Amino acid sequence: MSRIIIVFSKVEIGKRIQDVLIRYGFEGMTVCSTGAKALQEVNSTGAWLVICGYRLTDMHFTELKRYLPAYAELLLIASGQVIESSPPGTMAVETPVHAYDLVSTIRMMEAGKHRCRKTRAIKAQHRSAKEQKIIEDAKHLLMERNHLSEEEAHRYLQKQSMDTGRTFSETAEMIRLLLAGEG
Structure with missing residues (x-):
């Protein structure tokens, strides 16, 4: 996996974190100073992780977290006091940041994403006949209406x-309902 967005109000802090991550073998990082730019980068690149401080130049980290797409995760770097008052489920590393703590947290998050993908792949192998039919119907509608190959x-x-962030069969059902409603 790659594509990590690092966003801090002071770009120098982001650059230092980027340097540490490069030393540990991470690639595909972008550093920016505003939440809006981070969101733009996530949406255009499909980045899976945003590393940020608690206060950005244009928004608070909770706003950024709320606006992130379902596939992206947020890692907060802040003081213990800020972390304690952050919403439940916020992944965080306490300042001062030690390289080992940061890297191991990112690798743990990355492994969690990988496990989640594996679980989805296993579930995909065990689709019911009904789900398979929904998927086939959605594909055929897309092929007919949008002139796509299978x-x-x-x-x-x-x-x-x-x-x-939906399952394949849920997405197929949504597409099928939308396209069937047009005809």
Whole structure:
């Protein structure tokens, strides 16, 4: 996995964190100073992780977390006091940051994402006949209406599923209902 967005109101702090992560083998990082730019980067690159401080130049980390797409996670770097008052479920590393703590936390989050993908892949292998029919119907509708090949229709469903954080069959059902309603 790659594509990590690092966002701090002071770009120098972000650059230092980026340097540490590069030393530990991470690639594909972007450093920015505003939450808006971070959101733009996440949406355009599909980044899976945003590392940030608690206060950005244009928003608080809780706002950034709320606006992130379902597939992206947030890692807060802040003082113990800020971490204690942060919303439940916020992944955080306390300042002063030690490289080992930061890297091990990111690797743990990355492994969690990987496990989640594996679980989804296993579930996909055990689809019911009803779910399989819904998926096939959605593909055929996409092929008819949008003149796509079966492979392109499958990729479209896959991308929509990943972008929305829904299962493949839920996405197929949504597409099927939307396209069937147009006809």
